[in-house]
Amino acid sequence: MTDTIDRDALRRRYREERDKRLRSEGNEQYLQPTGKFAHLLDDPYTPRVEREPLFDEVTVAIIGGGFSGLTTGARLKQAGIDDVRIIEGGGDVGGAWYWNRYPGAMCDTAAMVYLPLLEETGHMPSMKYVFAPEIFGHAKRIATHFGLYDNAVFSTNVTELAWDDDADRWIIHTDRGDAIRARFVTMGTGPLHRPKLPGIPGIETFDGPCFHTSRWDYGLTGGNPEGAPMTELAGKRVGIIGTGATSVQCIPALARDSGELFVFQRTPSSIDIRNNHAIDPEWFATLGPGWQQQWLTNFATLQTGGFADEDLVHDGWTDISKRIRDKVVQMLGEGATFGPEAMLKAYEESDDEKMTEIRARVDELVADPATAEALKPWYRQLCKRPCFHDEYLQAYNNPNTHLIDTDGKGVERIDATGVWINGVHHDLDVLIFASGFEVGTSAARRSGFETYGRDRLSLTDKWAEGMQSMHGMHVHGFPNLFIVGPSQGSNLISNITQNLTEAGTTIATILCHASEVGATEVEVTAESEAAWVALLEGSVRAFMGNPDCTPGYYNNEGGTIGRKERLNGSGYPDGPVAYWQYLDRWRNAGDFTGLAFT
Numbered sequence: 001m002t003d004t005i006d007r008d009a010l011r012r013r014y015r016e017e018r019d020k021r022l023r024s025e026g027n028e029q030y031l032q033p034t035g036k037f038a039h040l041l042d043d044p045y046t047p048r049v050e051r052e053p054l055f056d057e058v059t060v061a062i063i064g065g066g067f068s069g070l071t072t073g074a075r076l077k078q079a080g081i082d083d084v085r086i087i088e089g090g091g092d093v094g095g096a097w098y099w100n101r102y103p104g105a106m107c108d109t110a111a112m113v114y115l116p117l118l119e120e121t122g123h124m125p126s127m128k129y130v131f132a133p134e135i136f137g138h139a140k141r142i143a144t145h146f147g148l149y150d151n152a153v154f155s156t157n158v159t160e161l162a163w164d165d166d167a168d169r170w171i172i173h174t175d176r177g178d179a180i181r182a183r184f185v186t187m188g189t190g191p192l193h194r195p196k197l198p199g200i201p202g203i204e205t206f207d208g209p210c211f212h213t214s215r216w217d218y219g220l221t222g223g224n225p226e227g228a229p230m231t232e233l234a235g236k237r238v239g240i241i242g243t244g245a246t247s248v249q250c251i252p253a254l255a256r257d258s259g260e261l262f263v264f265q266r267t268p269s270s271i272d273i274r275n276n277h278a279i280d281p282e283w284f285a286t287l288g289p290g291w292q293q294q295w296l297t298n299f300a301t302l303q304t305g306g307f308a309d310e311d312l313v314h315d316g317w318t319d320i321s322k323r324i325r326d327k328v329v330q331m332l333g334e335g336a337t338f339g340p341e342a343m344l345k346a347y348e349e350s351d352d353e354k355m356t357e358i359r360a361r362v363d364e365l366v367a368d369p370a371t372a373e374a375l376k377p378w379y380r381q382l383c384k385r386p387c388f389h390d391e392y393l394q395a396y397n398n399p400n401t402h403l404i405d406t407d408g409k410g411v412e413r414i415d416a417t418g419v420w421i422n423g424v425h426h427d428l429d430v431l432i433f434a435s436g437f438e439v440g441t442s443a444a445r446r447s448g449f450e451t452y453g454r455d456r457l458s459l460t461d462k463w464a465e466g467m468q469s470m471h472g473m474h475v476h477g478f479p480n481l482f483i484v485g486p487s488q489g490s491n492l493i494s495n496i497t498q499n500l501t502e503a504g505t506t507i508a509t510i511l512c513h514a515s516e517v518g519a520t521e522v523e524v525t526a527e528s529e530a531a532w533v534a535l536l537e538g539s540v541r542a543f544m545g546n547p548d549c550t551p552g553y554y555n556n557e558g559g560t561i562g563r564k565e566r567l568n569g570s571g572y573p574d575g576p577v578a579y580w581q582y583l584d585r586w587r588n589a590g591d592f593t594g595l596a597f598t
């Protein structure tokens with residue numbers, strides 16, 4: 001394979017394809033769902049029930065009831081901290097898995113490592129990769145198992161979080177008129193939370209029904225999240241804008257059920273093999289205590305270029321990294337000197353080979369040569385979220401399914417009756433936006449509320465030049481607040497939940513210590529925060545980084561990747577596994593270096 005790739009030609013093609021897609025507006029090309037689209041933020045799954053506003057106090061308020069809030073809540077309960085309250089905008093726990101109920105939704109990370117707290121809850125995943133209803137079910141299982149429903153409030157959106165210095169409390173204002181007081185707050189509002197719309201001229205003029213994939217309207221389509229046929233789409237002309245990870249998963253079901261399906265594509269996704277299979281209960285029963293931690297460490301090690309005797313998960317994620325690692329070993333064996341240059345070369349060569357295979361797979365699976373050509377991704381694999389599917393490409397062999405490729409330009413215009421591409425109008429009865437989520441915008445815009453720390457400094461202002469924290473969790477000026485997410489900590493993007501479970505352990509350990517020493521405030525010192533940021537800035541491991549990539553949310557939509565973007569996407573210099581080892585030592589040392597307990 002290595003010898004047959006013309007790397008110069010490939011590089012040229014990659015640059016040409018990127019240049020077609022660069023847009024001066026960057027993130028500004030997207031719209032927030034307001035005005036005619038404000039309803040796209042509504043909860044179609046749970047009716048709002050009126051209740052009296054709350055003005056009470058809790059020890060720990062957990063903002064966000066997704067896996068971040070659930071794993072934190074679980075760890076707090078395990079540590080004996082009972083007075084916790086989840087505050088959640090959705091009608092139940094689950095976060096992304098509450099909102100995303102589109103047909104075919106599943107997790108691209110193997111369930112054995114993605115689903116948190118499997119041993120604690122005694123759940124066996126049904127398949128290697130599980131579908132959304134099972135993941136949502138697992139979120140509910142965690143909430144039930146750890147008593148996290150007891151004091152939770154749902155269908156409640158935080159509107160402001162403010163530190164009251166005199167009272168030593170956080171005051172949480174919500175759209176229910178609540179002003180809940182909390183000694184400590186954990187914030188797990190996630191990056192894939194707020195849907196965004198493509199800023200296509202005329203988007204507001206479409207007369208027919210339309211919705212965003214994260215608010216799937218089964219009332220309109222028929223069917224259900226379990227995959228029942230969407231009978232209401234029979235005979236309809238359905239259009240879907242976007243071909244990212246979401247679209248890849250729902251297109252096979254739309255192709256099966258729509259009268260005619262029109263897929264409007266700006267950039268094709270890379271589609272690797274899925275290879276899903278059921279988990280054998282007999283085999284599962286042989287796993288001994290501590291198995292999940294062993295699997296987590298194994299996956300994170302192999303996913304980040306480390307060595308292990310066995311690849312327990314063995315999938316597309318570990319394949320990417322193992323190829324790069326093996327290439328480095330091969331090059332060193334051939335006399336290359338170890339260093340950034342060798343690493344870069346190994347990365348490029350294995351990527352070229354992988355992407356050549358992915359393009360060849362399109363030719364194998366898609367019958368029409370022109371359609372196959374348009375479905376081929378011309379960029380490096382990690383420029384965009386890699387996808388894995390065994391029915392997506394084949395869906396284009398269905399005669400009712402039409403790929404409308406825009407050659408990188410995007411949809412030209414929308415009018416009352418459909419969509420224009422290259423001067424051609426496509427009549428539509430239903431329009432679906434698979435246009436993704438706010439990722440690159442400010443924390444306040446993404447979460448829908450502002451956080452004010454000491455002296456009413458807002459988090460947006462504090463982070464105007466990029467995220468500033470210690471461990472991605474502690475922010476100077478924001479005492480008793482714990483941010484839960486991968487950035488500036490472990491930053492393991494391929495398995496988000498591992499970052500969250502570890503964060504939960506950290507928070508529980510800190511709060512137990514605060515209680516032992518009688519501290520009312522826990523805050524990172526300015527010096528320690530600055531030192532952590534300096535450590536990250538010296539790292540080459542920044543997640544956003546390749547200016548040659550085709551635009552997307554992984555690289556600030558092809559815009560500038562300056563200090564701010566690097567800070568927002570950075571992680572511990574030696575990678576996630578080293579980070580967790582460091583964190584474990586930090587937690588166990590008992591002095592929590594960098595934090596002031598007062």
Ligand code: NDP
Binds near residue numbers: 192245411436553
């Ligand atoms: P994405 O942001 O990945 O995709 C948005 C799509 O809309 C892209 O194909 C984009 O094209 C397209 N688009 C935007 N504007 C226009 C336009 N004007 N005309 C035509 N097309 C346009 O959103 P997704 O919801 O697909 O995925 C978001 C993330 O959610 C994923 O990256 C992943 O992290 C997560 N996810 C995870 C899953 C899992 O397995 N756990 C499953 C699904 C999602 P372009 O590429 O050119 O910008």
